[in-house]
Amino acid sequence: MKGETVQRDSSSSTRSGTIRSLATAVILFLFLPLAFGTTFFLLQTGAPPVARIPSNIAWTSETMARASGGDAFHGMLLARRCDHCHGAEGFSPLASTPNLAGIDRPSIWKQLQDFRTQKRISPVMQPIASSLSERDVADVAAYYSMLPDFPDPQDNRSFPQSAPEAAHVALASRLVSTGDGERGIPPCQACHGPVAYRTGAPALSTQNSDYILRQLEKFANNSRSNDINMPMRTVAGLLTEEEKHALAEYYGSGLGLLPAGATAPR
Numbered sequence: 634m635k636g637e638t639v640q641r642d643s644s645s646s647t648r649s650g651t652i653r654s655l656a657t658a659v660i661l662f663l664f665l666p667l668a669f670g671t672t673f674f675l676l677q678t679g680a681p682p683v684a685r686i687p688s689n690i691a692w693t694s695e696t697m698a699r700a701s702g703g704d705a706f707h708g709m710l711l712a713r714r715c716d717h718c719h720g721a722e723g724f725s726p727l728a729s730t731p732n733l734a735g736i737d738r739p740s741i742w743k744q745l746q747d748f749r750t751q752k753r754i755s756p757v758m759q760p761i762a763s764s765l766s767e768r769d770v771a772d773v774a775a776y777y778s779m780l781p782d783f784p785d786p787q788d789n790r791s792f793p794q795s796a797p798e799a800a801h802v803a804l805a806s807r808l809v810s811t812g813d814g815e816r817g818i819p820p821c822q823a824c825h826g827p828v829a830y831r832t833g834a835p836a837l838s839t840q841n842s843d844y845i846l847r848q849l850e851k852f853a854n855n856s857r858s859n860d861i862n863m864p865m866r867t868v869a870g871l872l873t874e875e876e877k878h879a880l881a882e883y884y885g886s887g888l889g890l891l892p893a894g895a896t897a898p899r
């Protein structure tokens with residue numbers, strides 16, 4: 634009798650064991666992908682400020698339309714909040730703050746979007762960009778893109794900065810006009826103009842030296858990582874310290890305004 638009971642028990646426990654492991658398999662099969670999916674989703678949306686994907690912006694006809702559809706007049710009114718840092722005419726009094734005059738709409742628009750979403754980290758610009766509505770962002774982009782980049786001795790802009798030494802001019806102009814094929818560095822002017830513009834690559838020809846230097850350093854050490862397909866993290870990572878300084882001085886002194894190749898050593 635005893636033996637029978639034990640037998641019955643053990644066989645029923647084997648059966649329920651089988652059912653349990655089947656159930657576990659079904660649960661794993663059904664819920665693991667879900668769990669992974671959720672984790673992945675959280676990683677994407679709840680990502681800490683250090684960007685896992687470079688930018689929430691991808692260049693499509695839809696984002697291009699949003700970036701280009703702003704009202705420059707309304708942008709002009711909003712820009713009064715930006716004047717004391719970026720200058721009344723879009724040229725900053727500080728060489729460490731970017732000039733915005735004449736920068737194309739998509740570039741300005743994308744940077745403001747990236748500040749808002751903290752894909753580009755700036756304790757100064759993040760709250761300012763977040764205070765603008767979606768429409769405001771397009772409007773200020775329209776306004777700054779229309780400001781002329783010719784000199785005005787009346788305002789206190791810091792551009793252009795003083796000319797670099799000849800050796801630095803030679804070093805920079807070679808990188809700007811031809812790059813360095815051996816190290817896989819494409820010419821800057823192939824993306825930043827004047828030869829060609831990559832969408833979202835701002836013109837550098839009227840940009841300030843200290844600002845350019847800081848950005849190259851940030852791309853090189855990954856503290857700025859909002860470049861889609863990472864052209865800048867790659868390029869900046871390949872440049873030497875001396876080259877970064879030479880390039881920043883080159884653009885900051887206005888040499889980038891000269892016809893392509895005019896400053897390159899023969």
Ligand code: HEC
Pocket residue numbers: 711712714715716717718719729730731733741742744745754755757758761765773835847
């Ligand atoms: C308190 C000073 C200050 C004010 C006010 C300010 N900015 Fe800025 N802005 C900065 C600084 C500094 C940077 C560079 C941040 C960095 O180092 O990455 C910057 C960067 C930017 C950039 C990125 C430019 C580039 O070439 O990538 C844009 C666009 C911009 N600001 C737009 C605006 C607009 C529009 C306003 C007004 C609504 C504004 N800023 C107000 C200081 C300011």
Ligand code: HEC
Pocket residue numbers: 731743808809818819820821822823824825831832833834835837844845846848849859860861864865868880
């Ligand atoms: C393959 C295209 C490409 C090449 C080549 C390239 N850049 Fe860029 N660069 C970009 C793009 C795109 C951005 C904008 C990244 C973003 O979306 O924030 C950028 C951004 C920058 C910025 C920040 C500008 C700003 O206003 O915030 C600097 C400075 C810069 N590049 C310097 C250089 C220099 C110097 C070279 C040459 C040694 C160079 N780049 C070569 C595509 C390129």
